[in-house]
Amino acid sequence: MTTRRDFLALASTTVPLLRPGAAALAEPFARDDRAPAAIASDEDAWVEVQRAYTVDRSILNLNNGGVCPAPRIVQEALRRYQEHAQEAPAYVLWRLQDPEKETVRAGLAGLFGRDPEEIAITRNASEALENVQLGLALERGDEVVTTDQDYPRMLTTWRQRERRDGIVLRQVELPVPVEDDAAVVSAFEAAITPRTKVIHLCHVINLTGQILPVKRVVALARPRGIDVVVDGAHAFGHLDFRHDAVDCDFYGTSLHKFLSAPHGTGMLFVRKERLRDVWPLMAAGPELDGDVRKFEEIGTHSVGVRLAIAEAIAFHLGIGPARKEARLRFLRDRWAKRVAGMANIRLWTSLAPGRSTGVALVEVLGVPAVKLQEHLWLKHRIYTVAIEHARFRGIRVSPHVCTTVHEVDRFGDALEKVAREGLPS
Ligand SMILES: Cc1ncc(COP(=O)(O)O)c(C=O)c1O
Known part of the structure; x- marks a missing residue:
């Protein structure tokens, strides 16, 4: 598991990460060696984490699944980066800030347990997943299998491909709740035909919080030459897992949900050997064909939003996944x-x-x-x-x-x- 210390050590060997204010990181459990389950129920232990946020407690927000708040240190970092960019935008955004995205890429790769060269920083899970959904080469009649519980925008994306490219979308019904992983695997297996090219599923279903047995579905699909696209919007920063627990070639997630990164952040993982198989949503030159940065060719944008992800990672590791x-x-x-x-x-x-x-x-x-x-x-x-x-x-x-x-x-x-x-x- 990547610890906050590992992450900071890594950061200090690449580009400067720490800014004024970073010393205020919550590391509330540094001297607490109780098991996570014991700490989970000790309310006093969570006070520092709760106070690190600036939430409005005159209401009770129990829709963090939609989008999460970011702790104060993330908000402050974002503000600093954005104010700095106003000093001389072309110089600060492109010469100073843009190269520092590499630290964030390395931090995300550390959390996910993969190589930074397989990690793209996107604006949200939708952008991450649509890069793959619209970027994989599929022919008329090719089939995509998904569920009746996948995210509406992701289903809309496949349906647009149906209208545009003549692919066929099949949706399997999964039990609700799932009490047996085998039922999920057999539901997908039953829907596979010789034309099936892609299986698209959630790591965690947003409607119910259900965890799906992604690795078992990948084990079903890979020998049949079927790609598995995983929607991790609700899993990343919430479950303590790394890529080897899912083993897929394509994984897209938001970072503004449970990781508590700034709003407008997401991540796409593409296995290195598969980079050339996916066209980016926004065009990139041929020199980037095999480079994960091709998914970041989105024109001028706030780099600060992305750099402040580093504070969210440090905060997340400070708590401990x-x-x-x-x-x-x-x-x-x-x-x-x-x-x-x-x-x-x-x-x-x-x-x-x-x-x-x-x-x-x-x-x-x-x-x-x-x-x-x-x-x-x-x-x-x-x-x-x-x-x-x-x-x-x-x-x-x-x-x-x-x-x-x-x-x-x-x-x-x-x-x-x-x-x-x-x-x-
Ligand atoms: C399962 C799932 N996938 C994708 C998304 C889209 O996420 P984003 O708004 O970051 O694009 C969501 C958002 O709630 C979701 O729950």
Whole structure:
């Protein structure tokens, strides 16, 4: 596992990373050698992390799955970089700041457990994934297999290829929740035909927090010459994993979700041997054909947004990925286990170890999801998101490391009251 010390050592051998303010990094567990699960439930241990954010606690934001806040040190770094760029934009952006992206690339590669030459910094998960979805050579009649729970924009992207290039998109239905990985593998296996060229799936399904057995799907696909494109938007910075746990050739993720990097950041991993197989979304010259930087040829942009990812990585490593994962699951369990046994509560997320993340989907039977979401917001100022899928529904609840136990309990109280008494008329 990359530690914060490794990351800083690496940074100091490339280009200067630390700026004034970086000394204020939260490293709250430096002298705490308890197991992550023990730390996860010790509220006092999380105070420094909670205070590192500038969130508005007059409302309770339980939609961090949409996009996360960044801690103060990330916000400050971003501000510094952007102010600096205003001094002499062409000089500062292109001569001073742009080369420092390499430190961020190295940091992301360290987190993902791969070579920096396989990591592109993008504006979000959509851009990362669309580079691959639109950049792989596919012919009329070629088939792409995905699920009925993939992200709408990613499905739209494949559907545009259907209209434009005549490919065929097949969507398999996965059980909700998945309690058995074999069911996922067989669902994909059953959809494979001689024309299947790509399988596209989430590492973590955003609707339910379900973790999918990506590595087993890759093991199914690779011997058949099928590419696997993995949407890691909800997994990266949330689960403590490295590339060898998924083993795919293509992985795209947001960084502005659970990594807490600035808004407008994402990452694309392409295995080195596959770089030449993917055309970038925005054109690059032939000299970049085999260079991962071809995915970054997007014209003038704020380099500071990207450089401040380095602070988010340092903050993430300061907490420790395993401790963070355990804490997010602890917060989920805190409210979910409390209501799980109630007759009219339906959890669409498995609480079994290793099956899901800190995100969960809950339905109060007989209460429309949108009405429940509205009630929580209007009556309690608790912000969640209503999910209406053809096969399941509810409110999605996604705390972050800035969320306190007191806040999660406030949500638990409100949910339990609706489950007992229904919505007020
Ligand atoms: C599973 C999944 N994929 C892709 C995306 C798109 O992410 P971004 O907004 O960073 O492009 C999201 C966003 O919520 C998501 O949940």
